[in-house]
Amino acid sequence: MVFMSNARIIPRFPAAGAAALRFAPLAPLSLAGARLAKSLGRRHPSLFARLGEQAGKSFLIDPTDLPFVFLLAPQPQAPRLEALRRDDIGSWDARIAGSFAGLLGLVHGAYDGDALFFSRDLIIEGDTEAVLALRNAIDNEEIDLAGEAAALFGPLELLASRPVRRLAAFVGGWSGVALTRAENERSE
Amino acid sequence: MSARAKDLELICPAGTPAAFRAAINAGAHAVYCGFNDETNARNFPGLNFSREEMAAAIKYAHQHDAKVLIAINTFPRAGAFWRWSKAVDDAARLGADAVILADLGLLDDAARRHPGLRLHVSVQAAAANADAIAFYARVFGARRVVLPRVLTVQEIAAINREIDVETEVFVFGGLCVMAEGRCSLSSYATGKSPNMNGACSPASHVEYRQEGDELVSRLGGFAIHRVSAAEAAPYPTLCKGCFQAGDYKGHVFEDPVSLDAASLIPQLAEAGVTALKIEGRQRSRAYTEAVVRSFRRALDAYAAGRPIAAGELRELTEGQQTTSGAYRKTWR
Numbered sequence: 001m002v003f004m005s006n007a008r009i010i011p012r013f014p015a016a017g018a019a020a021l022r023f024a025p026l027a028p029l030s031l032a033g034a035r036l037a038k039s040l041g042r043r044h045p046s047l048f049a050r051l052g053e054q055a056g057k058s059f060l061i062d063p064t065d066l067p068f069v070f071l072l073a074p075q076p077q078a079p080r081l082e083a084l085r086r087d088d089i090g091s092w093d094a095r096i097a098g099s100f101a102g103l104l105g106l107v108h109g110a111y112d113g114d115a116l117f118f119s120r121d122l123i124i125e126g127d128t129e130a131v132l133a134l135r136n137a138i139d140n141e142e143i144d145l146a147g148e149a150a151a152l153f154g155p156l157e158l159l160a161s162r163p164v165r166r167l168a169a170f171v172g173g174w175s176g177v178a179l180t181r182a183e184n185e186r187s188e
Numbered sequence: 189m190s191a192r193a194k195d196l197e198l199i200c201p202a203g204t205p206a207a208f209r210a211a212i213n214a215g216a217h218a219v220y221c222g223f224n225d226e227t228n229a230r231n232f233p234g235l236n237f238s239r240e241e242m243a244a245a246i247k248y249a250h251q252h253d254a255k256v257l258i259a260i261n262t263f264p265r266a267g268a269f270w271r272w273s274k275a276v277d278d279a280a281r282l283g284a285d286a287v288i289l290a291d292l293g294l295l296d297d298a299a300r301r302h303p304g305l306r307l308h309v310s311v312q313a314a315a316a317n318a319d320a321i322a323f324y325a326r327v328f329g330a331r332r333v334v335l336p337r338v339l340t341v342q343e344i345a346a347i348n349r350e351i352d353v354e355t356e357v358f359v360f361g362g363l364c365v366m367a368e369g370r371c372s373l374s375s376y377a378t379g380k381s382p383n384m385n386g387a388c389s390p391a392s393h394v395e396y397r398q399e400g401d402e403l404v405s406r407l408g409g410f411a412i413h414r415v416s417a418a419e420a421a422p423y424p425t426l427c428k429g430c431f432q433a434g435d436y437k438g439h440v441f442e443d444p445v446s447l448d449a450a451s452l453i454p455q456l457a458e459a460g461v462t463a464l465k466i467e468g469r470q471r472s473r474a475y476t477e478a479v480v481r482s483f484r485r486a487l488d489a490y491a492a493g494r495p496i497a498a499g500e501l502r503e504l505t506e507g508q509q510t511t512s513g514a515y516r517k518t519w520r
Contacts, residue, residue: 050204050234109206112475115504118420125398129233129391136234139472140204 010111010121011101011176013065022067026083033070033081035152040143041079043151048076050137057130060089062097062123074134094126094134101177106135107143108181144181196453196487197463199257199356200480203235207473208245214477215484218255220288221245221469227275228259229312230469231386243282255285259469261310262386263291263369273297280305288334289313290369299328308332308356312369312383318350325353332356334465336368337447341455341515348460357456359449360479361467362506363513365427365442373426377408394424420444420508428506444507450486451498452515457490475504 040047048055051074061070069089073080096103102121105111113135116122124131146168153160168179200216202208211219222228224236237245246256258279264272272294279287280302287305289295290312298307309315309324311334324330332354335344348355364371374388375381382388395406405413405424412429415421422428422444431440447467449456456464464487466479479501486496502510 049238052233054233106472109210109472109474109477112472112478112504114423114471114506115475118422118506118508119503120403120417120419120421123398123403124396128394128396132232132391133234135472136204136232140206140234142206142473 010099010105010116013063013100013175013177017175018066026068026085029068029083030081032152033083036148037072037074037079037081039148039151041074041076043148044141044143045076047137047141048074050140051133054127054130054133057093057127058091059130059134060092060095060097061103062095063100063103064097064123065099092126094128094130095124096131096134097123097125101175104145104177104179107138107145108178109139109142110178110182113139142181146180196457196461196490197356198480198483198487199463199465200476201361201466201469201471202245202476203230203232203469203471204473205237205241205245207469207471207476208237209248210473210477211480212249212252212254214480216254216480218257218285218463219245219249220257220259220465222259222261223275223278225271225275226265226384226386227262227272229261229310229382229386230259231262232470233391235470239278239282242278242284246283250283256283257286257288257308258284259288259310260294261288261290261312263312263383264294265384269293269297273301276302276305286332295324295328295330303329306331308334310334310369311336311358314367314369316367318347321347321351321353321355325351332462334358337364338367338514340517341452341459344456344461345459354462355460356463356465357449357461358447358467359453359456359464360447360483360501362423363442363445363447363511371427374407377410377412377426379408389424389426396424420506423506443509445509445511446505446507447513448498448501448505448510449512449515450483450496450501452512453486453490453496456515471504478504 055074055076059072061072068083068085071082071084098121102116106113146165150157150161150164172179197217199218199220200211202211202219202221208219222230222236224238249256260272260275276287276298286308288308288310290310298305307328307330309330314336315321315324315333316336321333330353334356337358369383372381378390378393380390389407393408397404401417402414403421404411407424412426413422427441428444468475482501489496502508
């Protein structure tokens with residue numbers, strides 16, 4: 001006996017917001033991305049241990065509802081995360097594409113990567129081994145993007161945490177994209 | 189309902205320490221996992237546990253009254269038996285509650301050198317009848333057998349009437365249509381075997397490519413799927429490949445579909461099964477959390493005499509569709 005599915009709907013970034021971002025400069029985003037990559041390297045060293053030799057690969061992270069992409073190069077000594085216009089995309093080893101909410105949901109552990117792949121909400125191209133290693137390494141780190149953004153403030157992290165989380169909640173509420181991680185409780 | 193039926197154990201998968209904690213937090217009675225090498229049948233990049241991570245996981249499980257079963261369930265390569273033997277040594281040293289083994293030599297090695305270590309026979313051993321199971325129990329002192337996914341509920345009940353060891357059956361997840369431990373399909377396309385190297389369709393040999401509106405999956409250079417944007421994408425396994433021969437085009441062995449036997453929990457309990465197993469050590473912690481929580485709710489509902497909710501996990505399954513598999517045999 002076989003039963004068919006009705007898969008969940010993943011929010012797409014509002015079209016008006018995406019249109020506005022088309023004209024926004026990417027330099028500040030690349031600067032934040034570079035700092036975020038270095039901070040992640042310091043705060044999550046086991047991420048690189050899980051990546052192993054795949055850390056030398058380059059990953060094109062492609063939010064299909066945004067007018068730009070990210071190029072991630074997770075080398076342990078000098079990790080990089082750079083924002084690029086689609087016209088400026090060069091070479092990459094693996095491409096991971098999906099809605100911005102879907103991609104962030106993978107980072108936050110809200111979605112299962114295989115399930116998004118089955119439902120065609122996630123597209124994978126290129127080096128599959130590298131993609132799997134990255135997926136597994138990130139999934140194990142239980143990363144919270146809002147927490148990582150607050151950590152960029154260094155010694156002022158505690159002070160920055162509340163406003164950063166408020167901003168994340170505001171943007172998340174408007175766009176439907178969860179910028180922070182949900183916690184789970186134990187069942188008894 | 190018998191007392192035994194109320195005490196069903198929920199055995200849950202974990203491929204990373206985060207998924208391990210998610211399984212425990214969602215209500216797993218036991219978690220099965222493996223070391224990060226070829227000794228376990230989910231040897232995928234970025235997955236599994238270092239010795240230090242395994243020690244921490246076992247401590248976490250025991251603090252929450254849960255058990256840890258370490259899968260060392262591939263077949264040792266000639267000349268490298270020491271690697272599998274050492275994995276058993278480490279599992280015993282770290283305090284695992286049981287090891288899940290498939291190879292006769294490794295079972296013998298573990299039984300002789302670790303007489304206090306509980307041995308479970310892996311599904312990879314394909315022990316599918318009472319005589320085979322009795323052999324593992326008599327010769328190696330195996331305490332539990334994970335039954336292959338080819339038996340009906342009636343056959344499971346018949347086996348349980350004839351044996352003195354516990355049985356564990358899969359209730360959710362990926363569905364192997366072959367006799368486990370005997371399948372070499374992946375080897376023909378990739379040169380690597382799930383039974384020896386721990387990976388069916390290893391990622392290093394998988395390629396996905398968008399060709400127009402279609403997603404094309406290739407394994408070892410062979411195109412095995414071509415799906416349109418409206419279709420669910422399957423895993424890149426040959427057994428669920430879509431092929432054309434003459435005028436026929438379709439799935440030769442089995443459609444992409446996953447096992448969900450939640451609705452059969454009462455029948456499996458009455459058939460004398462001790463433990464229900466969820467497949468998916470290669471999946472994310474989101475999958476682990478959702479599936480374990482759902483099945484724990486189902487077990488609690490069954491124990492309390494309430495109806496069991498079924499079908500709520502379909503969006504997580506391959507092919508986005510589920511089947512009760514061989515338990516209710518309606519195979520073509």
